[in-house]
Amino acid sequence: MSVTVHLPTVLRSHAGGAKDVTADGATVGEVLTALASEYPGLSGQVINGDGTLHKFVNVYVNDDDVRYLSALDTPVTDSDEVSILPAVAGGAVDLSRSLPR
Template sequence: MAAAATSPSPTSGRANVPNISGGALVAVTIHIPTPLRVYTERQASVSVEAATVGEALNALTTRYPSLTKHLRDGEGKLRSFVNVYLGEEDIRFLQKEATPIGAAADLTIVPSIAGGAA
């Protein structure tokens, strides 16, 4: 059995995350919301290579481990209040983290904001 392909090594500025989907790796820009930028060295966007949304998020949290607890719960699942969009499509209505990235190579993380009139 062939070994899983991996993205470029950390020395190239990208996380070394296995490509478990077997899909073609594409350059993905992940847009980081302002409240989470403290965990990404104040970067508004981060580029990774991945074949699926889940692989892109894993590459992001491999590079910035302190971001993990803000995106994933204790079981490693995407937190319910974290919305992720591939282009303009909410991944919850696609294939969730298994969604192939394809040509739409922009991901946007949008944490839900709770509140209202008091």
Template sequence: MSVTVRIPTILRTYTDGRSEVTAEGGTLQEVLADLDRNHQGIAARVLDEDGKLRRFVNVYVNDDDVRFTEGLATPTPDGAGVSIIPAVAGGAR
């Protein structure tokens, strides 16, 4: 399955500045593995040392937050959009 992955500004050094790239895979885990094969080092910024999504990174498949679906096992149908969104810290004082 081919999907479009939206890359946040902070990770674009891994994609030669591109804001969107394509990746292959039937699940989010497969997509992230393919993404890392083609843009080495990016998975380490999205996944922790145990291979789980980092707390401060939100990932959506189409409009669904994968933390509330099947996590890394979330299906990524052909043509889906995957968005990697770093969490924003802070708040009003």
């Protein structure tokens, strides 16, 4: 199953500058893993070494954030579009000094 993946500007250089690429897989995790094996520069940028979704990345299937679906186990079909965007966050507090618990 071949799915279109929309890349954010910051990751396009790892895929030859392409905005949209295709990859095979039946779940979001399979698609992203296939993508990283085709474009090794993407390896570790979206999925962590332990197989979880990178904290500073948001992944969507069509209009939905996969964190509210089944995360990397979310199923995909040919007609779906997977989008990757950076998680945009920050703020005045210095988290490196005051880690919230």
